[in-house]
Amino acid sequence: MFGLDALELARIQFAFTISFHIIFPAFSIGLASYLAVLEGLWLRTRDESYRQLYRFWLQIFAVTFAMGVVSGVVMSYQFGTNWAGLSEKAGSIMGPLLTYEVLTAFFLEAGFLGIMLFGWNKVGRGLHFFATLMVAIGTLISTFWILSSNSWMHTPQGYAIVDGIFEPADWWQIVFNPSFSYRLAHMAIAAFIATAFIVGATGAWHLLKGNREPGIRRMFSMAMWMALIVAPVQAVVGDFHGLNTLKHQPAKIAAIEGHWETERGIPLLLFGIPDMEAETTHFALGVPRLGSLILAHDWDGEIKGLKAWPKEDRPNSLIVFWSFRVMVGLGLLMILAGFWSAYLRLRGRLYESPWFHRFVLLLGPAGTIAILAGWITTEVGRQPWVIYGLLRTSDAVSGHGAKEMGVSMSLFFVVYFLVFGVGITYLLRLMRKGPKLLGDAPPMEDAGPGHSRQPMRPLSGAEPDIDGDERQSGKGDRDEL
Known part of the structure; x- marks a missing residue:
């Protein structure tokens, strides 16, 4: 396809999919910490502008997190479909590192994300703030493991090669390889x-x-x-x-x-x-x-x-x-x-x-x-x-032919531009809408996911009608969220 061999097509496909993926986790990492700061400042000062901003950026975080999860699933599959040689030779090292990311970070994020998105009027202020902190910490833990795995590929150590297979010899050296700390901080x-x-x-x-x-x-x-x-x-x-x-x-x-x-x-x-x-x-x-x-x-x-x-x-x-x-x-x-x-x-x-x-x-x-x-x-x-x-x-690289890789890459191009193009457009529309004035926003007990027949799912964290101007009049705040 286009005069490229299977290796070149596999590299282009991986570069394309990871480029789409990385923008969402990167935004989620920064935005989760920003949300934690906003909620902490609101709890400390009771300045309503902080809560207004939290509610606004939480919608955007929900959409960003969902797109990051969807695009991330594709990345893990590609190691098996397009990079079988890497999985076979280094799977005993990279597999556990990526598994640690799921066990320590993704489960933490997913578990507390529900409280963060849907718990405003169901749990106390302290517990809700704790959930926001856990989601923020989870994004950083995820960064830790992903960068550890990738950095090991750049500066490998702590391994032994047995019959052509990389076997772990010292997990401390594997995780904290020579480039890891610099690349983690930089990212x-x-x-x-x-x-x-x-x-x-x-x-x-x-x-x-x-x-x-x-x-x-x-x-x-x-x-x-x-x-x-x-x-x-x-x-x-x-x-x-x-x-x-x-x-x-x-x-x-x-x-x-x-x-x-x-x-x-x-x-x-x-x-x-x-x-x-x-x-x-x-x-x-x-x-x-x-x-x-x-x-x-x-x-x-x-x-x-x-x-x-x-x-x-x-x-x-x-x-x-x-x-x-x-x-x-x-x-x-x-x-x-x-x-x-x-x-x-x-x-x-x-x-x-x-x-x-x-x-x-x-x-x-x-x-x-x-x-x-x-x-x-x-x-x-x-x-x-x-x-x-x-x-x-x-x-x-896996033993696929150029034809198979070309068809696969073309499908990824079409689907990614369609799905994530719509998602990014939606995010830009949310940002253009901006935070709602507190006087025009619905009260906390009547707003958000799970209310007004809004289904309880992560994307429900975003406003269902971002172009609508009709809003209920405010009725005040609850003493406990």
Whole structure:
């Protein structure tokens, strides 16, 4: 199909499905923690704008969580259908790690999600807040196990190879492999930043429409505080992650930098077009010696070039060169947004600057795109290995033909764009609708899932009629939720 073999089609299909999947868990991770903060602030201050925001973002979380679960199921099946070699050779290590994720994280999330969505008027305030915390913690535990499994594939240790099969020898070393802590921190912070800019863009949209309600202002302010504080921290964490990658996967760093010869004091290339066949980077434009300073923290540090490895062991430099720069470029723009917000806050114009609001609105998907670009850099940079240095991707793929893989991939394209396209459109409509004014919202005992003939299921957490304007008049709040 399209001149591609079964291996290439299997890789494209996996990249396509995981790209759709990762945006939902990443948003869920950040949004669950945001909801916990909102409910905690409401319980402490009784400021109704916090409860208003909680109710609004809970709807969006319910839809996001559901789409994350559906897309995640597909990922686990693909290990058996398309990557039988990987399952056969490394299943005794990866299988338990993914099982731990289900047992410790998914069950926790699913168990308390029901109370979180449907328990407003059925349990006390403390128990409901506890359920929200458990869901937030569950998303982070899930991140822990998924990143542990993936990191082990990048920096494997704690294993023994018996008859060509990877057997666990030391679970502590397997779980806490050399790249795990850096990649876990980098991914968790990325999820928080991506969520902050989605929240901030939603607030910016309503501010541009002239909505200056307390909930809108508070939403926007909290997002900009997160951008100011966390985005620079991510740059520091990314630097440590880069040092770890240089130590354990130097070929990936050489490909990211479009660097071919082993030398000292290499430049930092800002632009270029790496050519894998000619073994050079065309139109290279860089800053002298800055590459060595950033990569090795040494003005005259030596960095290996791609020519130090056989051609068959080199990652595709063209892809990772630009995916990395997309990630870093968006990161710098998000850091700029954080500092710009601080400047406007000091001048008392955070909610009165249309140009800044437009900038934040444009950056709404920046965190998500940066996550996708980062994963492309990570996974393409690992090639041609599925378990770095030990198992080639070509030896991990199932024995399907190109025709079967082509049909499967085409079906995934159609179904994913249809199902998740509708889901994402629905999420955007919810965000556009915005938090309802407290005076227009139904009282807590008459609102939400399980009321007004609304069925009790996770997607019931979203407002059934997001375009309707008719709302019951408020009747006050219950003493106990």
